Amino acid sequence: MSVRPVEALLRPPVELWSALVATATGSIALLAPWALMMPPGIASAAAASLFLLAAVRARQAWRVLRYQRNMRRLPVYRMRAERIPVSRHKLFLGRGFRWTQRHTQRLRDTLRPEVQHYVQPGALYRWARRREVDWESTPMLKTLAGCLRQPRWWNPVRPQPAVGGMPALHAVEPEEEDAWMDLGERVGHLLVLGTTRVGKTRLAELLVTQDIHRGDVVIVFDPKGDADLLRRIYAEAQRAGRADAFYLFHLGFPEISARYNAIGSFSRITEVATRIANQLPSEGNSAAFKEFAWRFVNIVARALVALERRPDYQQIRRYINDIEPLFVEYARHYLAVHGPEDWADAVEDVAAKISERNLAAALRGRDREAIALMRYLQAQDLYDPVLEGLVSAFKYDKTYFDKIVSSVGPLMEKLTTGSIAALISPDYLDEQDARPIFEWLQIIQRKGIVYVGLDALTDTTVASAVGNAMFADLVSVAGHIYKHGVPGAEAGTVPTISLHADEFNELIGDEFVPLLNKAGGAGFQVTAYTQTWSDVEARIGNRAKAGQVAGNFNTLIMLRVKELATAEMLTDQLPRVEVNTLMSVSGVDDSADPASGVDFKSRNEDRISVSEVPMLTPADLVRLPKGQAFALLEGGRLWKLRMPLPDDRADAALPVSLAAMAEDMQRRYVTNEHWYRTTERWWHPVADTDSPTRHETHNHG
Structure with missing residues (x-):
C-alpha cells in the first residue's frame, strides 16, 4: 500500500498478490492442515488470520483500482426533481468533497509522464472510437459501429458522456458526499460563472426548485428565454401546490404573458425618469442629452401623477413628442383648484386677443388656448413646480425640443411598438384582456x-430596458420593505425573496448595485449567473464599478470557463500549498585501484523534494467537465462539486410543451380590474418629498 509522505495510487495494485497468497494459504490451512503440519485448531486460527489479511489487502487493492478506474470515466449523476432534498436550513448543491492539499497533490501526480496509461483511455477504447467513424457507412459493419456507440452497461468500450473536460479533477477523491451550503450565507448573494452550455441553467433549476418548495418568493430573470427552465419552474410550482401564485412575464409570448407596468410603481416620482434615462448612452456628448431627456421625462411624470394618472411608457412617449395636451390638461386642473372662479372667461379673453404675427417664433402654430393659458398663468403670478416645468417645456421651439430629447425617442418607440406595448403599458380598465x-x-x-x-x-x-426597470422597481420595493415591512405581514418578519438572474450581464446596470449591497436587510438573496466577468465589465463600462459588484457576492461557484481572467477570480483567492515530488537518482562509480578488489559501486536513491504551488490553477478550471464546478463556500472553503442532471422521465408535473403550459395558464388567469388596490395609494406608501401633490385617492386612470 502507499507509504507516507508520498501517496502512490497510480501504480500496479500489488496488494492483489498478497491478498491472493493469503487467500490460498488460508484455504490450505483450513482444508488441508496436514500439508502445513498444523493441528486442526491452530490451522483454523491461522486460516482466519490469513483470510482477514486477504480482506484488508483486497480492500486496499480495490481502493487503488477504483481510483484508477475513475480517472478514465465520468459517471452520470441524475436525480428526479421530486427527489431533490429540501432543507429549511441548508441549500443542496449536489455531490462533492472539500478540496485540500491532498487533492492538489493527487492532481499534480496525474501529470507525470510515467502514469499517463492510468489516466488516458486505453488502446481498446481508442480503437472503438475510430471504428465508430470508419464503419459508420459500411453496410456490413455499421450495426457493429452502432453497438460500439451505445452507452450501455454491456458495452465494455462504451463512449464517455458528452461532457468533455478532465475526469481526474473529480476522481482525485473517490469518497464524495452530499454538498450543502448554509442558507444564512445566501443573503450575502451567490455568483455563478461558467461558459456557454456547461450547466449554469441546470444549476439554476436545482436552486430554484429548492426555493419554490421552501416557500420563498421566487423571481427568475431569464434574458434568453430558456424553455426548459420555464417548464421546470412551472412544474415545480404545481408540485409544491403553488401554481396559483405563478406568474409568467415573457416578451416573446405576449399572448400568455402577464402584464407589468415597469414605471408605474415607485417611492419617489423621480424614479420614473431615472428608469428611462438610465437606458440611454452616457459617454461623451451623450451625457448632456441624457440629462435633458431625464428632465423632460420627469416633467411629464410629475404632471401625470398630479393628475392622478399612473405613468406608463405609452403616455411618456405621447407627451415627449407633444407636451401641449398635457400642459393644457394640467393647467385646467390646477386653475380649477387654485384659480379664481372666472378663470375660464379670462382665458377666453386672452385667447381672443392673440395675434399670430406678434407671437414668438417658438409659439407660432400652437393652439391658442394653450398660449392663452400660459399667458394667464404668468399674469396671475401663480407658482406650482409642476406647472413651471410644463410651461418651460411648452415654450421651447419645437425643432429645438425635438433635438434635445431625440435620444429618448427611439427607445420609447421600441418600448411602445407592437404587442409588447400592451405588456409593459397595460390598460387597467380593459375588461376584455384576461x-x-x-x-x-x-x-x-x-x-x-x-x-x-x-x-x-x-x-x-x-430586454435591457425592461429588465433594468424591473430591477429599479425591486430596489424601490426593497427600500419600502426595509423601512415599513410588507403590508399585512407580521411585524418584525422579513420575507425571503430569492432572485435568480440568468445571463445577468445582459441586465446589470446602476440599479443592480444597490440591490446587492443594500437589499439584504429586506430579505433579498440574489443568485447571478453569467459567462465571464469581462462581460460584466464591458456592460458597466467601468472596471472599478465591476469590482464593486463582484465584492458584493460572498459565495462563488465556478463551472468551466474559457477566460483566464475569470478563472483567476477564484484561484487568486486560494492559498498556496506544499506538494511532494519523488525523484529517482541512480549513479555508478568505477574503481581505478586494481588491488582494492572492487571494480565499481552503484547506488539507487529515491529523493523527496517539497515545492509550493497554487491550490488550483486557471488551467484546471478550463478543463472542468460539464456539470462540475468549484465553489468557495462559507468564508472561503473550497469544494469540488458535481451537480445532478435533471431526470425528466415520466414526470407527470412537467408539461410536455409550452403550448400545454399556455393552455393551463390561460384557464387559471382571472381578471380583477381592482386587483391593484392593495394599499392606500398605487405607488409605494412611503414619504414622497418629491411628489407635487399628496392625495389618498385610488387610481382610476
Whole structure:
C-alpha cells in the first residue's frame, strides 16, 4: 500500500498478490492442515488470520483500482426533481468533497509522464472510437459501429458522456458526499460563472426548485428565454401546490404573458425618469442629452401623477413628442383648484386677443388656448413646480425640443411598438384582456413565483430596458420593505425573496448595485449567473464599478470557463500549498585501484523534494467537465462539486410543451380590474418629498 509522505495510487495494485497468497494459504490451512503440519485448531486460527489479511489487502487493492478506474470515466449523476432534498436550513448543491492539499497533490501526480496509461483511455477504447467513424457507412459493419456507440452497461468500450473536460479533477477523491451550503450565507448573494452550455441553467433549476418548495418568493430573470427552465419552474410550482401564485412575464409570448407596468410603481416620482434615462448612452456628448431627456421625462411624470394618472411608457412617449395636451390638461386642473372662479372667461379673453404675427417664433402654430393659458398663468403670478416645468417645456421651439430629447425617442418607440406595448403599458380598465397585471409588492405579499423571459435574442434594447426597470422597481420595493415591512405581514418578519438572474450581464446596470449591497436587510438573496466577468465589465463600462459588484457576492461557484481572467477570480483567492515530488537518482562509480578488489559501486536513491504551488490553477478550471464546478463556500472553503442532471422521465408535473403550459395558464388567469388596490395609494406608501401633490385617492386612470 502507499507509504507516507508520498501517496502512490497510480501504480500496479500489488496488494492483489498478497491478498491472493493469503487467500490460498488460508484455504490450505483450513482444508488441508496436514500439508502445513498444523493441528486442526491452530490451522483454523491461522486460516482466519490469513483470510482477514486477504480482506484488508483486497480492500486496499480495490481502493487503488477504483481510483484508477475513475480517472478514465465520468459517471452520470441524475436525480428526479421530486427527489431533490429540501432543507429549511441548508441549500443542496449536489455531490462533492472539500478540496485540500491532498487533492492538489493527487492532481499534480496525474501529470507525470510515467502514469499517463492510468489516466488516458486505453488502446481498446481508442480503437472503438475510430471504428465508430470508419464503419459508420459500411453496410456490413455499421450495426457493429452502432453497438460500439451505445452507452450501455454491456458495452465494455462504451463512449464517455458528452461532457468533455478532465475526469481526474473529480476522481482525485473517490469518497464524495452530499454538498450543502448554509442558507444564512445566501443573503450575502451567490455568483455563478461558467461558459456557454456547461450547466449554469441546470444549476439554476436545482436552486430554484429548492426555493419554490421552501416557500420563498421566487423571481427568475431569464434574458434568453430558456424553455426548459420555464417548464421546470412551472412544474415545480404545481408540485409544491403553488401554481396559483405563478406568474409568467415573457416578451416573446405576449399572448400568455402577464402584464407589468415597469414605471408605474415607485417611492419617489423621480424614479420614473431615472428608469428611462438610465437606458440611454452616457459617454461623451451623450451625457448632456441624457440629462435633458431625464428632465423632460420627469416633467411629464410629475404632471401625470398630479393628475392622478399612473405613468406608463405609452403616455411618456405621447407627451415627449407633444407636451401641449398635457400642459393644457394640467393647467385646467390646477386653475380649477387654485384659480379664481372666472378663470375660464379670462382665458377666453386672452385667447381672443392673440395675434399670430406678434407671437414668438417658438409659439407660432400652437393652439391658442394653450398660449392663452400660459399667458394667464404668468399674469396671475401663480407658482406650482409642476406647472413651471410644463410651461418651460411648452415654450421651447419645437425643432429645438425635438433635438434635445431625440435620444429618448427611439427607445420609447421600441418600448411602445407592437404587442409588447400592451405588456409593459397595460390598460387597467380593459375588461376584455384576461391577462393579469402584477406589481412586485403584490407578488411579495402573495409569496408569488415569477418567471421573467426578456427575449433578448430578438431585441436586446427592449430586454435591457425592461429588465433594468424591473430591477429599479425591486430596489424601490426593497427600500419600502426595509423601512415599513410588507403590508399585512407580521411585524418584525422579513420575507425571503430569492432572485435568480440568468445571463445577468445582459441586465446589470446602476440599479443592480444597490440591490446587492443594500437589499439584504429586506430579505433579498440574489443568485447571478453569467459567462465571464469581462462581460460584466464591458456592460458597466467601468472596471472599478465591476469590482464593486463582484465584492458584493460572498459565495462563488465556478463551472468551466474559457477566460483566464475569470478563472483567476477564484484561484487568486486560494492559498498556496506544499506538494511532494519523488525523484529517482541512480549513479555508478568505477574503481581505478586494481588491488582494492572492487571494480565499481552503484547506488539507487529515491529523493523527496517539497515545492509550493497554487491550490488550483486557471488551467484546471478550463478543463472542468460539464456539470462540475468549484465553489468557495462559507468564508472561503473550497469544494469540488458535481451537480445532478435533471431526470425528466415520466414526470407527470412537467408539461410536455409550452403550448400545454399556455393552455393551463390561460384557464387559471382571472381578471380583477381592482386587483391593484392593495394599499392606500398605487405607488409605494412611503414619504414622497418629491411628489407635487399628496392625495389618498385610488387610481382610476
